Amino acid sequence: MKEEFDILIVDDEQVVVDSIKRICEINNFTVDYALEAETAIKKISQAKFKLIICDIMMPVMDGFQFINELRNKNIDLPVIVTSGYSTIENAVRSLYAGALDFIPKPFTFDEITSIIKRCIKYRELTDPATHINNPIVYVPCPAKYYRLGYSCWVNKLLDGTVNIGATDIFIKTIENIKAIEFQEIDTMINQAEPVVKIISEDETINQLYSAISGRIIECNTKLLTDINLLEKDPYFGGWIYRILPSQLEFEMSMLSPCSSDL
């Protein structure tokens, strides 16, 4: 029988490993760690994990190579990428490479807890092993939509603006949504930058990354009165922002078409 852990931490800095390990243990997750990517791959083949948290800048094999290696080996585990070199490019690149989420260093206890919990939930929802008898029930994005990672969708409107919103699976990873906090209209936002806070009953703040850069020209104020709209109609009535994009064509190349999900 293989050993089982919830989380594998891959980071070449002992202090980061210790910090994440401590947080995970407080949240009752079992943890193993590796100080380099090769060891991590070895550990994955020897034990079972639900989630990997890995750094980008590591000696020998970096985070992106590590994710590629996992894909090559057909290891379908969700990965959270963290980096001290916390640029937007790195965030976009991580999500495009197939990371489930990105968290810049340094982070607070709450920030990483929220992400870990969501990703564990995502794993539970999508892991084929737990759903053999019980097929997963989430609605994929409509075919003409695009998405950044698994969480944020974007839909081009006819007038040159776009709508963005949260995918059904992202909403389902958050338990008991209580409220939503918008940014102000006219704010310039960047791709892969947290743009909206979705707050659950236990006061956990869940940040959604924007799929596109531009200027916020409208918020879906209906969500303020009826938060359930997010869950009930995530792709149409539950849109979050209308945005005037600034570099649409370039940024579209970093998004995945939703038609590939069907």
Next chain:
Amino acid sequence: MKGLSQIGIFKRIGLKLTIVVSLTSLVIIGVYSYFNISSQNDVLLAEVERHANQLSETVKNSTRYSMLFNERDQIQETIMTIGKDPTIYDVRILNKEGMIIYSRKQDEIGQMLDKKAESCYACHAENKPLEKLPMKDRTRIFKLHPDSTRIMGIVNPIYNEKSCWQAECHAHSADATVLGVLDVSISLEPIDRQLKKNQIRVLILAVVSVIALGLIIGLFVKKWIDKPVKELVKATNEVALGNLNYTITNLGNDELGYLGQSFNKMISKLEETHLQLMQSDKMASLGRLAAGVAHEINNPLTGVLTYSSFLLKRTKDNPQMQEDLNVIVRETMRSREIIKGLLDFARQSAPKKYQVDINDIIKRAISVVNNQLKYSNINLSTKFNEQLPKVTADANQIQQVCLNLLLNAIDAIGPKGGTIEIITNLISLPPKGNTQIKSAVCPKNHSFIYKEFKIGGLPSLQLKIKSNGIEGFINLDPVYGSNRHFFGINLSKNKSINLTCPTCDVSLIDKNEKCPKCNGPVYKLIIPNQGYLLGCASFNDNWQKWEFIDRGGDRKFVEIKIKDDGCGIAQENIPKLFEPFFSTKGQKGTGLGLAIVWGIIDNHNGTINVDSEVGKGTTFSIKLPLA
């Protein structure tokens, strides 16, 4: 590095050229002299031959009677007398058998000559003797022995005549044809001496002309080639040592002069690229530094932030500790923002430039706002210059500029509707009035750039001014040739004015220069790496001179004009327009739009101007340099 002096003397162009020209002239002189001397030789010999023939005939005729009367002593006497001439080597008469019967040299008389001897050779070369000897065959030139002078001999046969066999002596029978031979030999020594003299003369001519040619060519090579080449080598060495301000002074108007001019052009281009390269290099290293710092600091900060935020959660019942921990968390978060800002700055300051079509970019920006234009009843017209050359620019950033300006125009027009016009054009402008002075320092390297006071949206140049005993500041217009200066004190224009550096008080008046317009004092500011800016310090007129920039001539720009007929901008707001966080839109605006526009255009070495009238509209003009 190899200096000019290290080139071997035989490898120098001057010497090579001299040698080649000298050799050529030597060959020409040689060939000419050879033909000249040999023709002289021929002429002189012909003369001698004629003289010898005459002599020979004279002897023959003068001895004729003596022979007829067989007066042998008389004949010998005549020959002796004629033979006294120093040029006559010998005069003798041989009989048919080859015996010398008369001779100038008396000891020869009675000797038998072999038929192979020089005198006999002409007739007896073949076995049977010739009876008639043509004139040209009578002479011969010979040497008695190899070291002696040349001698010309002439043989004159004495034919049998009626009077000879009828003479009383009956010495000759009637059937003989030739009775004997008169042989006259003349020494050629004077001719040979003459020829030798000529040869020496030719040799002297050759040596003198080769030396003269060498000197003349050497002199001109030095003047036309050596000096300019030395100057060019000096210039290249200066540049190699990093002095990109070195310019070659006039080298004349020949090919080397042209080379010098193109060298100057190349260096000024090189300097420009060098500066740009240094700037982008600086940005790149700043980026690398930021990345390194971010990575190195963010890891330990992760430890601090996670543990402190965790402790904050665990000590909810201890308000004292909460307060302290809050400080740690808050300050760590602040550090996080600072590093994020550093990373963003490093990322932003390196635009990704490549060759772009400005018209295309504007069309893309228009497509983004097209629907908004429709909703606001705005009529957009475009006048694109379709022949616009491509510009090196960051397409995304320029698009953002156009988008920001378009959105501003839409806001300015408001819901009642109006028109926006976008014009692109290729223009070429003189440097005056279109070049920003981005840095200027005093001799002690203190910068004059004063960001707190802007003229035309650009940081001004602040100097200290003293006039009439009053001290104050003057802010010079940072655009070269444009004179929107701001005077901090009342200037009485006819009083003496002193300008000094506000930091170190060093005088900026250049005593060696006078304003060419009013003959007044001139200030001189150092523009790092770009020469000096001179200007009239009495401010009676607007004279300014920045030779480094003037030298570059007119520059080409792509101009983008965005015109709207919206509400316009109040005159007092125009200077503050491009400042960050300045907004007239209240809560609606962030005050960053035009600051970003300005930053981007500045980053592309371009300029942006605004022309506006309240109630009539606003025009933004952007000029992006072609190269």
